[in-house]
């Protein structure tokens with residue numbers, strides 16, 4: 359199982375350092391992309407992944423930094439040559455949002471089908487909404503499960519777990535510490551977890567048009583001091599910090615010291631285009647040489 363960190367930045371405010379949230383899990387014949395912040399298709403290409411290989415797109419929740427390319431990524435896979443179905447799953451109203459996004463480009467789709475002879479991408483999409491925890495799909499090679507997590511004011515926000523013969527990975531999505539994620543993450547080889555550094559809380563509300571953002575972060579996200587304990591409690595092998603807030607300006611030790619105080623496994627700061635290989639109980643982290651050269 360190979361995991362590619364396509365985007366490791368938290369929040370929709372753009373920076374030069376990190377793309378918004380997205381990760382790809384490649385196992386057997388499947389390429390499962392979990393969340394699709396804007397630029398996810400380009401990041402797949404930069405990671406060396408064939409975009410037409412997209413088999414499944416799983417959305418944790420419909421904040422735009424996780425779902426801006428909900429429509430664009432399947433269209434990119436189609437233009438890149440895909441003809442087979444693409445599963446698209448997420449909390450309600452993912453199906454409706456996908457339909458609206460794709461409908462917005464109807465002229466393009468009709469013209470492109472007419473001028474290129476491509477099949478109708480709308481018939482390739484297999485959307486469904488998930489509002490209950492449990493196994494989403496399972497075959498001989500892979501099992502994908504979802505948990506309900508706590509990300510108010512959303513009624514439904516999800517975390518996902520992918521299990522294969524090689525091992526397992528859990529993606530937290532956005533959440534406060536919660537029972538749903540604790541249970542989903544038990545024994546995972548890799549836990550990719552969102553994180554907010556406390557230094558960001560004051561900075562976030564300074565000079566912005568969002569005076570209540572500090573309280574929103576406290577009510578709906580996980581603070582750095584809690585992440586290590588979550589990983590330790592679940593007994594995960596490797597914890598990857600991602601969806602990082604802030605994107606830059608915090609040293610590696612400032613990120614990792616609070617984690618290592620409560621977590622005895624391997625802890626990693628995620629960067630765009632990093633790769634993790636999970637193989638029979640071992641996890642190898644390869645730092646990308648193609649990233650945007652963040653200084654941490």
Ligand SMILES: [Zn+2]
Pocket residue numbers: 419421509532
């Ligand atoms: Zn969110």
